[in-house]
Amino acid sequence: MSTKLQAVLAKIDEINAQDPNSEVVDGQSVAKELIYGRRMTKCLNQYWPQASDLLQIAVRAQHVKRWHIARSEYPLGKAGYYAWRKALGVFHAETAMEVMREHGYSESEAEQTGVMLRKEQLKTNSDTQTLEDVACLVFLSYYFDAFASKHDDEKIIKIVQKTWKKMSQQAKDIALSLTLPEHLGKLVAQALA
Template identity: 45%
Template sequence: MAQSTVSCLKSAISAIDAANSADPNLDDGEPAALLYGKRMSAELERLYPDASDPLRVAARGQHIERWILPRATYPEGKAGYHAWRRELAKHHAQRVGTIMAEAGYGDADIDAAGRMLRKEGIKRHNDVQSLEDVICFVFLKWYFTPFAAKHNDAKVLGIVQKTARKMSDEARQRVLAEFDLPEPLAAAFRQ
């Protein structure tokens, strides 16, 4: 990696962390978005150690300033949920793009990160799929157990099935190897 690329990456990650440090929601005593970003970077490094800079920045910025668009401000139900998620994706891509430009990245890298954050090309574009796989691993590793404790078995199974469908074949195989999931949850990753 060229020194200027290292400098750009370091600057972008620092700016994302600074923005996420303002999250009023805490998780393990840290701003939730900041902790999530750190977890995303750690899991990306573990799963894809040769990741591109745009993928590294997108992973760290996946939930940048998520708290400013609360779910409760959108209508209940599936349509409201999807509208909220679309607005979050646009916000994340815009904020990360601004940060990347300020850090010295060019348009091609900014566009690539934006595409990943908007999830354009899951199952078709390697970096978009890699980001989605990392998101799913982070969910399973740190957020699944608290989620499952709050919901009935049918809802938990549905979420696990949706999670598995988003993942690449390779990532689903890794889930089966790395997690001790009870049946029928494990079955969702075998399909």
């Protein structure tokens, strides 16, 4: 790993360590977006170990400073949710691009990372697709159970179906190999039937 890449990832971690929201991991309270970014990197390294610097940065910056734009700032409902997500993508891209420029990456490299973080060219840009795949796999591995406990089975099945459509075949194969709690495995099976 280059010094430049290490510096950018460390800066993203430094930003995410300021998250006022926390999660308990192995008995320790950890900033929510800091642990999320590290889980994203762990997944990328496990399944896409040859990822470029730019993809590694995008993966770590997927939720950089996410708490900065609250969901409550947007209207309830689907349209408000999508507007919030789009605004977050732009914000994450701008934040990551600024950090990259500060550490010696070119404008072109920063923009390529921005494309990934804004989820542009999904299905046609392999790096954007891999970022989406990693996000889906991290959700299934770490957040699906808690999310599912707050919603009825019908909603969970629909969400799994929507998530599945966004994933590459490689990510689908990886997802099917994950060990999920029995009740979640049944919901996934129902969603894919």
